[in-house]
Amino acid sequence: MTAVVLLAGCGSSGDNATTAAPQPTTPTTVPDLVEPTCLAGNLLGFSGLPQTAPPVPDPMPIPDDFAPVRVVTCVDDGDASVADDHTVSWVEERRGGDMTAIIAGYRLPSEPPDEQPCRIDQPTPPIVWLVNENGLGLRAPGLPTGECGAFKWDAITAIRALPLTERIVHRIPLSPTMEARFNGEPG
DSSP: OOOOOOOOOOSOOOTTOOOOOOOOOOOTTSTTOBOOOSOOGGGOGGGOSOOOSOOOOOOOOOOTTOOOOEEEEEEEOSOOOOOTTSEEEEEEEEEESOOHHHHHHHTSOOOOOOSSOOOOOOOOOOEEEEEOTTSOEEEOOOOOBOGGGOBOOHHHHHHHHSOEEEEEEEEEEOOHHHHHHHTTOOO
């Protein structure tokens, strides 16, 4: 739950008083802003189980007038092993700070696809939510790509440089088929 506190200054305003510029806000015209979550039904398809949680909107380009102040990422914990309770770890991290480098990283141009076949092995980027001062967010677009379709990691590097404010490890149940895949068994 988000609390909003309004502060009002007291004092006289004279000819020497200066007015602070208003902080940028996200207008209500930005569509599909929702409370960020890592547990939406359409984000947990890797479990192989039916999901009851409602879906969240798809990733979208970042509108010029959207002013994020926080970021939420959703990613596996890097340990693909399945626990004894048939679950895997799904990590939610919340960070705050200057979003300038993150926005710039998402806005880098992608290079045209190579005409020659190429192969690239790279990790899957985290799911990223950009969150405004009202606690509503949008799912960030896919990372721009460079040579051979390799991701440009500038935005993710900038996210990881922000101070971590909260880390939550969710345990996600797996279907027997997905558990076998996580354990490296043929499925």
